[in-house]
Amino acid sequence: MSESTIRVAVVTGGSRGIGRAVVERLAREGYAVVVGYAGRKDAAEEVAGAVLAAGGRAISVQADVADEDQIIELFERAEREFGGVDVVVHAAGKLALSPVAELDLAEFDALHRTNVRGTFVVAKQALRRLRAGGALITFSTSVVGLALPGYGAYAASKGAVEALTRILANELRGRDITTNTVAPGPTATDLFLDGKDEQTIDRMAKQAPLERLGAPEDIAETIAFLASPAGHWVNGQVLRVNGGIV
Template identity: 70%
Template sequence: MTTQPHTDRRVAIVTGGSRGIGRQVAQRLAADGFAVVIGYAGNKDAADEAVGAIEKAGGTAFAVRADVGDETEIASLFDQAEAAYGGVDAVVHAAGRMPLSPVAELDLGELDALYRTNIRGTFVVDQQAARRLRSGGALVNFSSSVVGLAFPGYGAYAASKGAVEALTLILARELRGRDVTVNAVAPGPTATALFLDGKDDETVARLAAQPPLERLGTPDDIANVVAFLAGPEGHWVNGQVLRANGGII
């Protein structure tokens, strides 16, 4: 890890950056010239692989283990990004949990864990981003199109993402005068391990057929949207929830 600050490039923190959509976002931002700090919960091997892939492609990155629900660990994550690169210009909060269960059957322990990651975690990360993002910066949270689609079994998850959307819109207004944008991306069904886990082929095919584009989204599809919002071309978009779902209704 670099120990002397470098201020000649933009810097991004990506939580949940060791796998799935978060990893693709980290790789895309690195390809766009960001120095990337990958936050991960516990799988060091996956985080190291993500860093290795970025470095192999000519980018700059390092990984930090941090529980998004722990304010001390997230403050340390930001501290390390600032110590290495001199500041933070983009924060992408992609870490999340998705337990599926009918409301009547959900284990409340699972609900508490979901709350800690998806709601408290978003608040903790957003709080640090609000304090530390440099002028011209961007914060991108992750919601889900299931907030509007209301699929059975997604009650707890959709409720947590509804909270993310509310926080996103309010924080965008609270940062008036800072030249920092705050938006959320709400993917539809996307072909990641998290989404595909536990679904049979028939269910996957049915979900893939729902958008007018007649396919599942890919991590690349979502990373492209995040890169737009995090970059200068998307800086006039603020306080929005962008439903990246191929037109699914």
């Protein structure tokens, strides 16, 4: 594949969890992938190295998703290295659990800085740079619908992402670029498993009719579909990818 025809994906939060699974899945589809990461340089380089070892193309780039200058540089690296950007998957996110009455507002501000401001910052550059035929995919959570106690700040931040989805689709009118939000249910990542005992994990796994936790690869398959020509007629949607939890 020539430099002019290679498809290029930027994946924020690409060093771990769902983001890593997305990097690996898109690389298998032939994408050159930019692995965006916040602090885990070792993990990001490991992911990029695995793609390279399998014959793919990847670089890792450190960037705070809420810092506009750093995200501009991330996109410019993608353009310098690979010639452009076709898919942006904004998988970076932050989780904080607390009843609203006990919520530390400093923690609330940090969560919204990453989840809300970060989505706006990444979307701003994606809208400016994506090539025709491209896709922007952001992340919410099925907790927005489930309304679980303790998830108030997190669900509120992801509700903002969902509200943005249709507006972004309309702002991209006429450019042949789609934008959708994926809202996973309980998924076996470090972010989800941290701080939960086995009883809690087992109870949450049984919420879905399929009676298991999602795997990062389950979510990555949906992302790969939305990024592909086969998924290009899906636009402005929030997809609950959760095994049937309602």
